[in-house]
Amino acid sequence: MINRILLLIALLVSGSIAADSQSNYQPAPENLVARQWFQDAKFGLFIHWGVYSTLASGEWVMYQQKLNKATYEKLPDFFNPQAFNAAEWVKMVKDAGMKYITITSKHHDGFAMWATKQSTWNIVDRTPYGKDVLKQLADECHKQGVKLFFYHSHLDWYQDNYYPRGGTGGSSGRPDKGDWNTYLDYMDNQLTELLTNYGEIAGIWFDGWWDKKDADWRLDKTYSLIHKLQPAALVGNNHHQAPKPGEDFQMFEKDLPGHNTTGFSNESKVGELPLETCETMNGAWGFNIHDKNFKSTTQLVQYLVKAAGSNANFLLNVGPMPNGKIQPEFVKTLGEMGEWMKVYGEAVYGTRGGPIDPHPWGVTTIKGNKVYVHLMGESDENLLLNDFGKKIRKAYLFDDQSAIVYKQTEFGINMKVPQSKRKPIDTIVVLEF
Secondary structure, three states, X not given: OHHHHHHHHHHHHHHHHHHHOOOOOOOOHHHHHHHHHHHHHOEEEEEOOOHHHHHOEOOOHHHXXXXXXXXXXXXXXXXXXXXOOXXXXXXXXXXXXXXXXXXXXXXXXXXXXXXXXXXXXXXHHHOOXXXXXXXXXXXXXXXXXXXEEEEEEOOOOOOOOOOOOOOOOOOOOOOOOOOHHHHHHHHHHHHHHHOOOOXXXXXXXXXXXXXXXXXXOOHHHHHHHHHHHOOOOEEEEOOOEOOOOOOOOEEEEOOOOOOOOOOOOOEOOOOOOOEEEEEEOOOXXXXXXXXXXXXXXXXXXXXXHHXXXXXXXXXXXXXXXXXXXXXXXXXXXXXXXXXXXXXXXXXXXOOEEOOOOOEOOEEEEEEOOEEEEEEOOOOOOEEEEOOOOOOOOEEEEOOOOOEOEEEEEOOEEEEEOOHXXXXXXXXXXEEEO
C-alpha cells in the first residue's frame, strides 16, 4: 500500500513538472505576435558593455589575460561612465533604422549592469557611477518606441557556485567547491528582477551554455519562468545547436543561417523559428582600442540585405567606451546605414527570405506580391533567375521605377539590368506578380 501511495505521489509530481515544463511548449498568443514583429523588424543594435571596457581589450579580457577575481575586482573603481546618455543611444538606434536593442545585462565576468539584489557585484554597488544603466535605457526605449532585449550569460567566471568549472574561467582563483543548483537559482532570481522591474522586455538572449554542454542547465525551468513573467518575451540561446524546447528564435553568431564559416554553427541546423544573425562593426564585441579593422558601410548594408534574403534579422554590435560614449567611427557608419534604409527600407523591413535561393550575384526578399531582387555581386547585364511559380506582370528598378526588360519562360525569368543602372551597394529590381 505504501509503495502504491509513493508511486501515485511520484506520478503526480512528474505530471506537475511536465505541466510547467517547456518540453511541450506552446507559445502564448502574445508570443506569436511578438515573433511576427521580430521577423518584420529585421535590424537591431547589439551592445557589449561592462567593466571590461576600462581595459579596452574586449569583453573576454578576464579570461584572456588570466586575471583572478582579486585583480578583476579592482576594475569597477575605474568605471564611471558620466557621458552615458540613454536618450542619445536610443536616438542613434532609430536614426540607423534599427528597431530594437540587445544589451549585456551580465556577461561572462558575472558583473551585473543593473541594481541586482542577488549580489553586490553590480554597477550600483561597486562603481563610482552608482546608477542603474539598464533602468535608464529601458525607460528611454519605452519612451522612444524601441524594443529592448537583455543578453544574459549562463557562464559566470565570478560566482563560486558556478561549479564544477566549465571549459573557461579556470584562472579566476575561485575555490574548488560550490553548489550548481544554488548558482542556477541565483541566475533565475536575477532574470526575475530583469523581467519584473524594467517594464516590457522583448526577450532574453542567452550565451555561455556551450561552456558546460553536459551540465543540467535546467533550461525548462528557466524558460518557463521567463514565459510566465512575460509571455510575449522571446527566448533565444547562442548555444550553437538546433533550437531547444521553449526557445522562440534561433541565432547564428557571425554567420548567415545555413553557413558555418566561423565553426560555431556545426551543430545548428536552420529550424522553423524566427532567425537572427549577429556581427561586429570591427573585430571585437566589447570596446577594443587596438581594433581598427572597421567594416565599411557597404559591407554592413550588404550583410543586412543578405540576412534578410536568408529570412533573418541582423543584430549589429557596438562596444561602448568606458565613459559611456559610442566610438565615433561606429556612430558615423550607423548614420550612413540609416540614410540607406530611409530610401531602400521597403525592400528589407517586413520582408521574408525570397523565393530564389541566395546566389553570388545577391539575394531576394519578398513582401506581398513583390519580389525584390538585390544585385550586390558582379553579374552580366542579362540575368537568368529560377522561376518561382508566379506569373510576373511587371519588372522595374526600385530607384526610378523604370521598366526592366524581362521574359518569363519554362527555363526561368530572364531580365536585363544595364550596367549603367547599377548602384554601388545594392541594385534592387522589383518583380510584381
